[in-house]
Amino acid sequence: MRFPRWASVLTSTLALTSVASLTACSSDDATHSASAGPDGAFPATVEHKFGSTTIESRPDRVVTVGFNDLDFALALGEAPVATRAFTGYDYKQRPWAQGYATDIPEVGGMELDVEKVAEADPDVLLGTYAVFTQDDYDTLSGLAPTVGDVRGPADGRAASWEDQLDAIGKALGKQGEAEKVRDQVRAAFGAATAANPQFAGRTAAVAMVLDNGFYILEPEDPRAAFFTTLGFTAPAETGTVSPERLDLLDQRTLIVLGATKEKLASDPVFSQLPVVKEDRTVYLGEFGTDATAALGFASPLSQPYLLDAATPALSAATDDDPATVVPAVG
Known part of the structure; x- marks a missing residue:
């Protein structure tokens, strides 16, 4: 699976940037793609760039196929059975993920290996920041329910890390955990700005x-x-x-x-x-x-x-x- 030419820039700069980029700004008043429905309820439907995906029951085998979805899953207490590698950096030794699972099988880096994705036998694929094309999404959704790139709020702003977190929280049945994590990160930013x-x-x-x-x-x-x-x-x-x-x-x-x-x-x-x-x-x-x-x-x-x-x-x-x-x- 090959991604757009701009992805080569991502490798050299450790970037996460594109038209679908995720802003790190708070969006208290944003309409999140995964804000509705009771915590942990299944079936769960998550909206994204390619429409919507319904996960019928709580997934046991989670595979992260986005550029940074691994961190979001880990933050919610979910250790994926396979993940997309973050290229250009020894991401398994990243200091902010110490104490979390690190020895996770990889299913590709800048280019996903569809065969390895299939071998992981996923119940759900998380690609909330993957920069998929329609063909990419169609291929992966043929293997398992796939959450594609999240969309921004209705006011036209780009999707934020909070939108990602909400979408992944709903897909995993962990909306309550997602809210707690969001509040903790917001509080960290708030403390820095107050000081x-x-x-x-x-x-x-x-x-x-x-x-x-x-x-x-x-x-x-x-x-x-x-x-x-x-x-x-x-x-x-x-x-x-x-x-x-x-x-x-x-x-x-x-x-x-x-x-x-x-x-x-x-x-x-x-x-x-x-x-x-x-x-x-x-x-x-x-x-x-x-x-x-x-x-x-x-x-x-x-x-x-x-x-x-x-x-x-x-x-x-x-x-x-x-x-x-x-x-x-x-």
């Missing part, structure tokens, strides 16, 4: 380092949305930043994905940007490291971990005191 009121309304560019420049993430991207949940706002211009337009990075705060401070120090233009010279920049590290991977997972397990890891650096970078040294993240 750092200076985040509110502050413009922050979340920029990936590319071979030929940078890319400022759109606010609906789950990695950028992690920061908007903390109160930051996205810059007016996003997208590809050529070497000639590095001034677009010069916002009140800059968050860099994919490179260390030491690596970028040799760039004479980048190093002279006021946001860099005044130490208002946070470096999350190279791709393939824990912080960037946690941001890419955008899950109920990874986000609290990243809050603990990154908030001290964000606090230091936003106190507007050039004498404050921004600590390393990690």
Whole structure:
């Protein structure tokens, strides 16, 4: 099973980004795809991009075929019998999932192996963030009831991690657990914002380092949305930043994905940007490291971990005191 060309970018950046991207913003007033029905009731019907899927009874053999669905299942106390690998990172050693099942058979990475999926003998397939095509979905739904990419609220916003959590909670008959997990993650974000009121309304560019420049993430991207949940706002211009337009990075705060401070120090233009010279920049590290991977997972397990890891650096970078040294993240 082959996925769109953009998926190759996901491998190199540990990204979870596409038109169907999952924003990390809270959506208290959102209409979730799996909000109806009593807790644990079956049959359970979950709506998604390809229509709806009915799970007749509580599934015993769960296979996660989305890019980050594994973390959601684990957060709800479900150890899948097989999973899609998260490529470009040693995901089995991710620090935010310590204590959870890690030695889970894989059914592919960037490309799913349909034969391995079938061999896992699934009762349900969870692909709430899989970027399936209709053909992909049709193939998998011929093996077992398949929950495809979740849709966003009716107001047109992109689907959030909370929509994912609700859909998976209903599919597993664990809506009550899903609500508790959601509340815990919201509380973690709330504590970080309460301790750092200076985040509110502050413009922050979340920029990936590319071979030929940078890319400022759109606010609906789950990695950028992690920061908007903390109160930051996205810059007016996003997208590809050529070497000639590095001034677009010069916002009140800059968050860099994919490179260390030491690596970028040799760039004479980048190093002279006021946001860099005044130490208002946070470096999350190279791709393939824990912080960037946690941001890419955008899950109920990874986000609290990243809050603990990154908030001290964000606090230091936003106190507007050039004498404050921004600590390393990690």
